[in-house]
Amino acid sequence: MQEQITGAFYGIAIGDALGVPVEFKTRSFLSENPITTLTGFGCWNQPPGTFSDDTSLTFCTAESLIAGYDIHTMAQTFVRWAQFGYWGAHNEVFDIGHTTRRALQRVAVGTSPFVSGGFEEFENGNGSLMRMMPLAFYLVKENDIHQRYQTVKEVSGITHQHFRSVLGCFIYVEFLRHLLSLKNLQHAYAQMQRSVNAYLHMQPFNPAEVKYYERILQQQIAAVPVQQIDSSGYVVHTLESALWCLLNTNTYESCVLAAVNLGGDTDTTGAVAGAIAGLHYGINQIPAAWIEQVAQSAAIKQLAQHFSVALNATKA
Secondary structure, eight states, X not given: OHHHXXXXXXXXXXXXXXHGGGTTOOHHHHHHSOOOSOOOBGGGTBOTTOOOHHHHHHHHHHHHHHTOOOHHHHHHHHHHHHXXXXXXXXXXXXXXXXXXXXXXXXXXXXXXXXXXXXXXXXXXXXXXXXGOHHHHHHTTTOOOHHHHHHHHHHHHHTTBOXXXXXXXXXXXXXXXXXXXXXXXXXHHHHHHHHHHHHHHHTXXXXXXXXXXXXXXXXXXXXXXXGGGOOOSSBHHHHHHHHHHHHHTOSSHHHHHHHHHTTOSSHHHHHHHHHHHHHHHHOGGGSOHHHHHHSTTHHHHHXXXXXXXXXXXXXXX
């Protein structure tokens, strides 16, 4: 699993960094000026290889899990990032979502992380989805799907408590978890659909809310025409676009470049797609030049190793 962990950790950071300079650019602009490698400056005026909040909060999540699952510790690690740039590409924060900022401000003044997250319908951005990847590794041996759902709900809820955000995170984690044992993308996708749909069928969840994920859970998201794939910062759109890119490409590189060149919320689409592709293809399939150029490259490798050791110790 070490190669998958390292691949996912570098995968998210590089996918994020590819998208940072062109965040908010339109799809038509990027079709004429496509991103083909790590570039710099652009909308955030950051050097090449700079990742954003997506990766920083993912690494905060992973680091807190190394010491064991504790929502309070995890939330405080997030606050440390928000206030001091901990795990920032350059030890500073240059991008933070409104819902995430409000939630972490609540945590910082003593609100419990079990009730800190936004729960209004307008607070369904992708700010919890983007940091969920480490949970797939942490929950790989948890055979109780209800317990997996509850864990995802708690971790998402630090910043995003609405059911729509939680369900998006759950689908993502379940798919990643299946990818750890199934090498075939289509098989893992089908298995995710079966397990998630069976679980949802047994729960008293609002069918109108579940329906937002119909294209992922009931249809084949890969078959949707690209013109109908929206790459905004809305949680449903981010999950759809990341899965679409993964299932319509056959290398890590082509997946993340497709994700970023969709335009819109390029860093998060790149990050979410990059995490899945990095896990699936492994560290050895990610371009070496990108691994060298991404910010905090040595620290990422070390974190991945520590995370892997901690998981093995937990399983022993």
